[in-house]
Amino acid sequence: MVGAGAAMSLPTFVLDQPFAIGETVTLGEEAAHHMRVRRLDVGARVGLVDGAGRRGEGMLVTLAKRHASVQVESVAVVEAAPAVHLLLPVADKDRMLLLAEKVTELEVSSWRPVVFRRSRHVTPRGEGPTFHQKVAHRIEGALEQSRGAWSPTVFPEATLANALAAAPAGTRLLMDGEGIAFDQLLGSLREPVVLAVGPEGGLEADEIAAFEAAGFQRVALGRSILRFETAAIAAVATVRAALGTRADRSADATSI
Numbered sequence: 001m002v003g004a005g006a007a008m009s010l011p012t013f014v015l016d017q018p019f020a021i022g023e024t025v026t027l028g029e030e031a032a033h034h035m036r037v038r039r040l041d042v043g044a045r046v047g048l049v050d051g052a053g054r055r056g057e058g059m060l061v062t063l064a065k066r067h068a069s070v071q072v073e074s075v076a077v078v079e080a081a082p083a084v085h086l087l088l089p090v091a092d093k094d095r096m097l098l099l100a101e102k103v104t105e106l107e108v109s110s111w112r113p114v115v116f117r118r119s120r121h122v123t124p125r126g127e128g129p130t131f132h133q134k135v136a137h138r139i140e141g142a143l144e145q146s147r148g149a150w151s152p153t154v155f156p157e158a159t160l161a162n163a164l165a166a167a168p169a170g171t172r173l174l175m176d177g178e179g180i181a182f183d184q185l186l187g188s189l190r191e192p193v194v195l196a197v198g199p200e201g202g203l204e205a206d207e208i209a210a211f212e213a214a215g216f217q218r219v220a221l222g223r224s225i226l227r228f229e230t231a232a233i234a235a236v237a238t239v240r241a242a243l244g245t246r247a248d249r250s251a252d253a254t255s256i
Contacts (some may be wrong), residue, residue: 010057011038011042012047012147013070014140017197018054022201023072024061032068035060046070049143053077078149081107082243083192084236085168088112089199089228090157092121093134097119099229101134104142104152107193110136110167113157115208118199127157160207168192172216174241175231176208179218182235186242193239197232 015029023250025048040046040060048070055076060062062160085104089094090113100111119125138149158166168189170192171186196216198207210220221234 001156006155010047011035011040012044012049012144014143014151015048015050017181018047018052019056019072019075020049021056021072023114024069025058025070025072027070029066033065035063035068041113046073047145047147049149051140051143051149053149055056055147055149074178079095080150081240083168083170084239085110085194086112086152086191086232086236086241087114087167087194087196088232089197090115090125090127091122091199093131093227094226095100095229096126096131097138098162099232100138102229102233103236104148106233106240107147107148107150108152108154108236109150110153111150112155112163112211114160114163115157116160116199117204118201122200132156160210164210167194167214170194172210172211172214173198173235174198174208174216174218175221175235176218177205177220177225179220180221182221182238183219185219186238189239189242191243193243195227195232195235195239197235200228205251 013027013034015027015151017202019025042060042063042064044060046060048058055078056072057074058072060068061071086108088111103111103123104203113127135154137152142179143151144147171190172194174196175198194212221231226234
């Protein structure tokens, strides 16, 4: 029997398509490069995830300069964690990339950047097609490191009005130091949960009013003023713990 620690250390790679037992799947140049860096050779066991609920294992059968092939030996479908959606500010690009990585590890369901009034004063800020590609790359790396089966749905940046209109119905929470203590709400959370974090320098009064009109409850994470990425990570982790993510990951997986 393979222990959980060994499973987590298995070199894992993301496929952009579903896979099934018995198939031989092809990974691209970047994955092949990582395999060579890790000194993998033909016959090595590797993990596979597709970001849409499948997690598998297989044997490396070809390793070339520009591609690698893996014969799939086992596949499991992993149940998605309770839905937690994130509205974050368009902000400093490096800190947004860090946040993309960490909330992927925490199995956030969707990522939607919002252009707040104070977002426009940030340089360099994370927005546009090139930045979206960098976000996708960070998410892929986080899935590989955590063996996460589910990738968040990534939306382009939006105005506050459009983001609020698109937010799923459910528990809606706005991180705000003037709000009630977060722990007062944890017992009443119902999925889906939508978490909103404002920009550096805080939200304008009319932006707070727009959130409240859309049914968002203002909640505080503690006494300190947190950077947006710290607030978002702490909020997602707190909600995950409250909703439950089933500590035994294997219990969520159904072999196919």
